[in-house]
Amino acid sequence: MSGASDIAARSGRIRLKIGLRDMGTLLGLLLICVVFASLSDFFLTERNLVNILQQSSINACVAIGMTLVIISGGIDLSVGPTAALTAVVSASMIVGGYPVALAIVVALAIGMACGLGNGLLVAYGGLQPFIVTLGTLSLYRALALIYTGGNPILGVPSSFRVLFQTQVWIFPMPIVVVAVLGILAWVLLAKTPIGEYILAVGGNEEASRVSGVPIARTKISAYVISGGLAALGALILVARLGAAEPTLGNLWELEAIAASAIGGASLMGGKGSIVGTVLGAIVLGAMRNGLTLLNVQAFYQLLATGIIIIAAMLIDRLTRGRE
Amino acid sequence: MSPTGHTDAGTAGGAIPRLSMRGIGKAFPGVQALRNVSFNVARGEVHALIGENGAGKSSLLKVLSGVYRADAGDIRVDGKLVDAASPKAARMQGIALIHQELQQVPHLDVAQNMFLGMPLTHGGVFTDKTQMRARASTALASLDPSIDVTAPIRTLRVAQRQIVEIARALLSDARVIAMDEPTSSLTPREFERLTEVIATLAARGVGVIYVSHKLEEVYRVCTRATVLRDGALVGVVDLANTTEDMLVGMMVGRTIEARAHHGHAGTERVLEISGLGRGHAVRGVSFALHRGEVLGIAGLVGAGRTELVRLIAGVDRADSGTVSLHGRPIRSASPREAIGHGIALLPEERKRDGIVPLRSIVSNMALPAFQRWSRFGLVRTQALRQRVREMTERVGLRPPDIDRPIRLFSGGNQQKAILGRWLMADAGILMFDEPTRGIDVGAKADIYRLIEDLVQQGKSVIVVSSELPEIMRLSDRVLVMWRGEMAGILERADMNESAIMHLAVSGGRPQ
Incomplete structure (x- = not known):
């Protein structure tokens, strides 16, 4: 009897411990908010907080996919160009009078196809994920530029833009979409076989193989999800801007990697948190928002972002102890 | 340091030796x-x-x-x-x-x-x-x-x-x-x-x-x-x-420790290997494994023992030969396929090939079985955890904490968890590669007991080991490998350490 309750208590503590890293990210976020709130009266207003979430939503969306890829032991540097390609194709379809629903389906399909390309090359080509996606980073960008001749596609009608401009209670649609996605991704990672496989493959690929985990399928799934989420990020951006440029999505990959890392993902693979990643994206968004409110130059914002990333990693390293 | 009491390894002509190591x-x-x-x-x-x-x-x-x-x-x-x-x-x-x-x-x-x-x-x-x-x-x-x-x-x-x-x-x-x-x-x-x-x-x-x-x-x-x-x-x-x-x-020449060997081997041929080979590492190996049998595989380091079981487990691909299960030829191009046939490997290098260190006992043990334990794409967590608890009890995992990362367990308990993994996956043929390497004496006895339990239930076991006492204690028959080939199979009656060593060293060829 007492033995059983002891086990329950221990497992409860372990589960709490897993959430500890996310608590750390949350603490960091709160700290940043306290600092900016003391420096700017406007920072803590409802409007600004919703703003921060909205500004973070695209990065959070891309970063969720990135986190899955990173946990599987890979990296996806091609998310920006994937977004650009899907943006220009879907925008030109909508401008050309195709049904909005069809354009959205095509956009997501292109994004997932881009991810499939990465996944196949990683799983069957025997190439390093960094190299594969470095190559497709150029390749997908080139396709976007060739498709548009380098020109932006303007005049996306409001029939599409309104989709992401409606609100649920006080929250604009992008926030709601990304929140739902976050929950789905969390369920995927914590409650499904494929989530277990992603964690196992990233944690020890050879042991996973010997244990019968379908390695190729697992890796490909992660890249396909990443590509699909990059496409969704592109749709949100096109709706916001009303235009699609073939150069959009520049440096999205670094923003997404930063959010994942701040959220506790290990670039060695096998470790990472969806909650942490979303919080990490909000940390970066809150930093930028706060510094803009304080009229800090963009150069210094970049400096602050760099410091945040390195500080987060150092704190992570120091508090984790030896492993 | 006083000189050793063993044979004095004197030197030629009483001169100072080039090298002398003492005690x-x-x-x-x-x-x-x-x-x-x-x-x-x-x-x-x-x-x-x-x-x-x-x-x-x-x-x-x-x-x-x-x-x-x-x-x-x-x-x-x-x-x-x-x-x-x-x-x-x-x-x-x-x-x-x-x-x-x-x-x-x-x-x-x-x-x-x-x-x-x-x-x-x-x-x-x-x-x-x-x-x-x-x-x-x-x-x-x-x-x-x-x-x-x-x-x-x-x-x-x-x-x-x-x-x-x-x-x-x-x-x-x-x-x-x-x-x-x-x-x-x-x-x-x-x-x-x-x-x-x-x-x-x-x-x-x-x-x-x-x-x-x-x-x-x-x-x-x-x-x-x-x-x-x-x-x-x-x-x-x-x-x-x-x-x-x-x-x-x-x-x-050590004395063989007192032990009781209870054979459970039946006559039904569960697994038949014929002419199995891969490069120079394994060449033309043929044997049959019976229901309830423990087949030992002995040989020197590099004789192709590990390579042989890896072929059967689908971890490496054979370039010749066939594997038949219950008389039907099977193809195992990957471990996943072999596991589908109920063939499982407990690898020698547990850290490298066996465990996912950061993950819990649950995740490690259920790894091959997650799909079976899912409904509508979601893992049935409660039922799965219950099953994992039963298995950890059966293998005697210490501590019995199924949420603890596996890397925090001792080598012996990691091995027990891997065994539990294959019990959950319901494997019928278990191949242990150096099952007790790096494992303390107590856990070693547990592993032996578990292997004996397995064959008693009609499962078939292959044990690759460099330790002759281990081979002698567990095996119903022993297959000796020599330079990638099968030097011979010894029945339990003919099994003794010098016979095994003789095959392992010379391949059974006349000197």
Whole structure:
């Protein structure tokens, strides 16, 4: 009897411990908010907080996919160009009078196809994920530029833009979409076989193989999800801007990697948190928002972002102890 | 340190030996690797160091070459006390070890490799390539003049690279050169060349230590042999008046521990292997595994035992032969397919091939079974955890905390968790590769008990092991591998340690 309750208590503590890293990210976020709130009266207003979430939503969306890829032991540097390609194709379809629903389906399909390309090359080509996606980073960008001749596609009608401009209670649609996605991704990672496989493959690929985990399928799934989420990020951006440029999505990959890392993902693979990643994206968004409110130059914002990333990693390293 | 009570390994003519190790002891947590071992090599002598896997040969060499620090005893070269505090210190004091896996930098040239870590320089700043190449050439001249000192080391064959290592030892004025399994990747012709090189070394008065499993080579190359067993000295013999059987007897001659073997083997052939092969590692192996049987696989390191079970488990792909399950041929192109047929491997390298260290016991144990435990794409967590708890109870996992990351468990408990994994996956054929390596005595007994439980339930088990007592205790039959081939299968009635060792050492060929 007492033995059983002891086990329950221990497992409860372990589960709490897993959430500890996310608590750390949350603490960091709160700290940043306290600092900016003391420096700017406007920072803590409802409007600004919703703003921060909205500004973070695209990065959070891309970063969720990135986190899955990173946990599987890979990296996806091609998310920006994937977004650009899907943006220009879907925008030109909508401008050309195709049904909005069809354009959205095509956009997501292109994004997932881009991810499939990465996944196949990683799983069957025997190439390093960094190299594969470095190559497709150029390749997908080139396709976007060739498709548009380098020109932006303007005049996306409001029939599409309104989709992401409606609100649920006080929250604009992008926030709601990304929140739902976050929950789905969390369920995927914590409650499904494929989530277990992603964690196992990233944690020890050879042991996973010997244990019968379908390695190729697992890796490909992660890249396909990443590509699909990059496409969704592109749709949100096109709706916001009303235009699609073939150069959009520049440096999205670094923003997404930063959010994942701040959220506790290990670039060695096998470790990472969806909650942490979303919080990490909000940390970066809150930093930028706060510094803009304080009229800090963009150069210094970049400096602050760099410091945040390195500080987060150092704190992570120091508090984790030896492993 | 008082001298050992064992046979006094005296030296020829009473002269001071080239190398004398006295009363060497070395313990690791849970294992006494060396116990009061003494070892002497005379000037210009080629001396064999032999014993079974795990007898302590490697440990003794590592103590000699400064990799390990001995807990007790002393080492003298030419009567002078040596302080082998590090590999470099040992080398400076005249002791060189030629590793089985040559430790060279592939893209550097021969001369650079020979002066690795102690380059000649102009005034301590710039490397003096001319001087290094000249001295490298001189050192190589007497051993193998055909080697070009400016060639990158990767362009040389293994045999030549070995000679470069020996020349490197001569450069540092080595008086004792130890060779660990030097012929493991040499052709017969290259072996002849090596014997000439060794003769040259001996003629120069170097004391040569020759470690090898291949007794016919030992007889060719060496004059005396020191035999170790279980970390202790068994004796020193003159090879001229010692037969191979006597040597094998000294190597394995331990008393077999009291045990009761209860066979559960049936007659139904569960698994049939026919002509299975992959490259040179495994060639034309055929055997049948019965229901409820424990088949031991013995052999020396590198004989192809691990490679064989990896083929059956689909971890590596066979290039010839067939595997049949219950009389029907099956194809296992991946572990996933083999597991689908109920064939599971518990690998030797648990850290590398067995566990996902950061993940919990639940995640590790359920890894092959997650899909079976899912409904509508979601894992049925409660039911799964219940099942994992039952399995951990059955295998006796300590502590029984299923949410704890597996890396925090001891080796024995990790092995139990992996066994639990295959019980959950309902595997009918379990292949254990070195099931108790790195596992403490208590857990070892648990693993044996679990294996006996498995066959009692009608499952079939293959146990690959380097420990003969383990093979003897568990197996209904034992298959002995020799250089990638099957040297023979011994029935339980014919099973004894010297019969197994004889097959493992000579492949059952007449001497």
